[in-house]
Amino acid sequence: MTVNWIEILITVIKILLVQIILLTGVAYTVYTERRVSAFIQNRIGPNRVGPAGLLQPIVDVVKLLMKEDIVPNQANRFIHSLAPAISVGVALCTVAVIPFGDKIILFGREIKLQIASVNIGVLYILALVSLGVYGITLSGWSSNSKYSLLGGLRASAQMISYELSMGLSLLGIVLINGTFELDTIVLNQYGWKWNIILQPIGFITFLVAAFAETNRTPFDLPEAEQELVGGYHTEYSSMKFALFFLAEYANVIVSACIITTLYLGGWQFPYLQTFGISPMIMSILQILTFLIKAIFVVLFFIWIRWTIPRFRYDQLMSLGWKIMLPASLLNLVVTSIIVLLLKYN
Amino acid sequence: MLTDYIPIVIIMTIALVIAVVFIRFSTLFGPRKPNREKLSPYESGMEPVGTAREKFSVKFYMVAVSFIVFDIEIVFLYPWAVSFLNLNGEKMLYAFIVAMIFIVLLAVGLIYEYKKDVLKWD
Secondary structure: OOOHHHHHHHHHHHHHHHHHHHHHHHHHHHHHHHHHHHOOOOOOOOOOHHHHHHHHHHHHHHOOOOOOOOOOOOOOHHHHHHHHHHHHHHHHHHHHHHOOOOEEEEEEEEEEEOOOOOOOOHHHHHHHHHHHHHHHHHHHHOOOOOOHHHHHHHHHHHHHHHHHHHHHHHHHHHHHOOOHHHHHHHOOOOOOOOHHOHHHHHHHHHHHHHHHHHHOOOOOOOHHHHHHOOHHOOOOOOHHHHHHHHHHHHHHHHHHHHHHHHHHHHHHHOOHHHOOHHHHHHHHHHHHHHHHHHHHHHHHHHHHOOOOOOOHHHHHHHHHHHHHHHHHHHHHHHHHHHHHHHHEE | OOHHHHHHHHHHHHHHHHHHHHHHHHHHHHHHOOOOHHHOOOOOOOOOOOOOOOOOOOHHHHHHHHHHHHHHHHHHHHHHHHHHHHOOOOHHHHHHHHHHHHHHHHHHHHHHHOOOOEEEEE
């Protein structure tokens, strides 16, 4: 097994590029959310720093970095610092398997527009989603505050409940594609054969589960500010506090990318191959298609947040266990029956 | 095959570095003026009563136990789902029937939980 150093250099460049785009994307998703919410609620929103308030996210980050870092005296100091690191680390690692485009030819070298082309892509996503629960649960427990504990418990119960229907919805995708590789799943969605058309119920259950996993309204019970102050991040301040928000918005962007990849055809632009464009422009168009689809899903997340009110906790749990879980199980059974009828001979 | 995972190791290292830099930054450059009030856990401005390491509702454990059962179901179904399309004829029918028996057994478990009011929050 020889290690190809040029390949590793290319990988490092790809990772740094994607992380910089992701972190900038997080900053501007926060800005967009504030502007869109202001528009929906008939307010103005941030508009003072820079043209139309565009420098606001940078100023916010600088302010948060310079704030005092407070750790409550009864807290478990190590886990208190570890929890935001887990949340952010998980959010930043999930992008590794998402294909942003097909192959691009740069300097006579064929480069795959995906950081890690592993054959267990879907499982990797599920594994990291499960790890995300630890960050929130540990932050709730280690703060030694009652609000944090309740927020952390609620969050962990909610996230594991919806993880089930997320896993079962993904099974439908795996079933009709016969692979875990995300790049193959995207390649199978040529033309209008998007998985959203082949798996409509699976798409809805996955979308709802994605909202619940990212703790966004209508599933933001863990940080229901009217009852739990700040939920699991009540006792956090300065950059550790900001890291939870960074993780939340990074998760929103990553979920949007995953939804695009799995259900909305990824970088596939219907019938683009038939136009006969040069490969370079085609690659750029594919990346742009992917980005535009992902941005639409992010805007959808924001739109839902400012439109739908929060669930009550018992409603949340009964939705998860009594509707989402049976619905995604049924989707799996129906999908397997259809696959059997089409392929059995 | 194993070389496919090198990028994942690299991205995890980079994510860890980013997280540690962010966490250390404000402790290094931020002000540090602690006092007793600032360091006590927030409890609506009152003196904290007792500790947060208390008993909590058994419902959360019930959710965790049900989660483990169904999560393992999903884990068992993944190898079936990924190879189902590549089977043919008799083998496909056999795989289908076996998986359906498995899913029905767990669906019965879910109905039992539902009837026993395990999934009910009050």
